[in-house]
Amino acid sequence: MRSLLLTGVTPGLLSAWLAVLAATPGRALAQVEDHQYSTADIRTGSRLYGAQCALCHGQNGDGVAGVNLPRQQFRRAASDDDIRNTITTGVTAAGMPPFRLQPAELDGLIAFIRSGFDITATPFTVGDAGRGKAVYDGTGACAACHRVAGMGPRTAPDLSDVGAIRQPAAIQRSLLEPSRAMVPINRPLRIVTREGRTIRGRRVNEDTATVQLIDEGERLVSLSKSDIREFELGTASSMPSFAGKLTGEELADLLAYLLSLKGQ
Ligand code: HEC
Numbered sequence: 001m002r003s004l005l006l007t008g009v010t011p012g013l014l015s016a017w018l019a020v021l022a023a024t025p026g027r028a029l030a031q032v033e034d035h036q037y038s039t040a041d042i043r044t045g046s047r048l049y050g051a052q053c054a055l056c057h058g059q060n061g062d063g064v065a066g067v068n069l070p071r072q073q074f075r076r077a078a079s080d081d082d083i084r085n086t087i088t089t090g091v092t093a094a095g096m097p098p099f100r101l102q103p104a105e106l107d108g109l110i111a112f113i114r115s116g117f118d119i120t121a122t123p124f125t126v127g128d129a130g131r132g133k134a135v136y137d138g139t140g141a142c143a144a145c146h147r148v149a150g151m152g153p154r155t156a157p158d159l160s161d162v163g164a165i166r167q168p169a170a171i172q173r174s175l176l177e178p179s180r181a182m183v184p185i186n187r188p189l190r191i192v193t194r195e196g197r198t199i200r201g202r203r204v205n206e207d208t209a210t211v212q213l214i215d216e217g218e219r220l221v222s223l224s225k226s227d228i229r230e231f232e233l234g235t236a237s238s239m240p241s242f243a244g245k246l247t248g249e250e251l252a253d254l255l256a257y258l259l260s261l262k263g264q
């Protein structure tokens, strides 16, 4: 399948960025800010979590009301140290016992939680949502393509509820490697109609007989498949990669902002 709308996708930048992050010897993966986690830490954490925490927090980490571990939703905890303290002192009044664990085991649990429960993920940091909004509107210029809460164009997916529908690791991957993270429905589409008209855009819906897309002029176009001569889905996202363009801190803040977008 041929790539369409190939603007600004820069895998070279990404590998440069990852190389810097992975510079610590013996660490396969690293976190964007001061903490670094390895794949081994994440796997250790995953095993411990299954044995000690899943009973209450559930396999998906959403078993305790008001707490969703892979989505970084806590009642009080914010930093890694807060999470560490919660685990070692427990929340006895609420029914969470204290755990006596080795430092390496605690590192593992934190890495597993911060990876969004994804043992293959590049760990991420969740920064400050308020600063993240400033990155979204400023340096990132995300609003040039995206829409949030009714503001902004329809060229790219509406991000109003992205924090509810995507895992943090997947959102981070969208920012660093958009083409790899792209979900199938969002693949760019090029259509040639029977009359020879070419329409490029973003597919928003498709069934057996029709397809709907937002064209480059932001119009919603609905076509009957019997009127289509060529139908080509691209594999390259038209979103530029932000690897190397945003600092680790900006990325962490942006992620916090995106995770805070949960629709109504
Ligand atoms: C017996 C049930 C139980 C077990 C086992 C348990 N937890 Fe909890 N955990 C809870 C409850 C209940 C809360 C909510 C506490 C509250 O209301 O503040 C909680 C809260 C948390 C929080 C969020 C703290 C905050 O500020 O919101 C974290 C992080 C956490 N647990 C991690 C773990 C980890 C990691 C393990 C395994 C080592 C674990 N828990 C095992 C019941 C449990």
Ligand code: HEC
Pocket: 136, 140, 141, 142, 143, 144, 145, 146, 155, 156, 157, 159, 162, 166, 171, 174, 175, 178, 179, 181, 182, 183, 186, 187, 202, 237, 238, 239, 240, 242, 254, 258
């Ligand atoms: C040139 C237009 C453009 C810009 C600028 C842009 N994006 Fe995107 N973005 C897209 C398109 C198109 C998609 C859908 C294809 C894909 O997933 O890569 C997308 C997808 C995404 C997704 C995944 C959505 C989902 O439902 O999976 C996220 C998250 C995202 N963008 C966030 C951002 C943020 C944050 C910024 C600013 C730092 C930004 N984008 C800048 C065009 C853009």
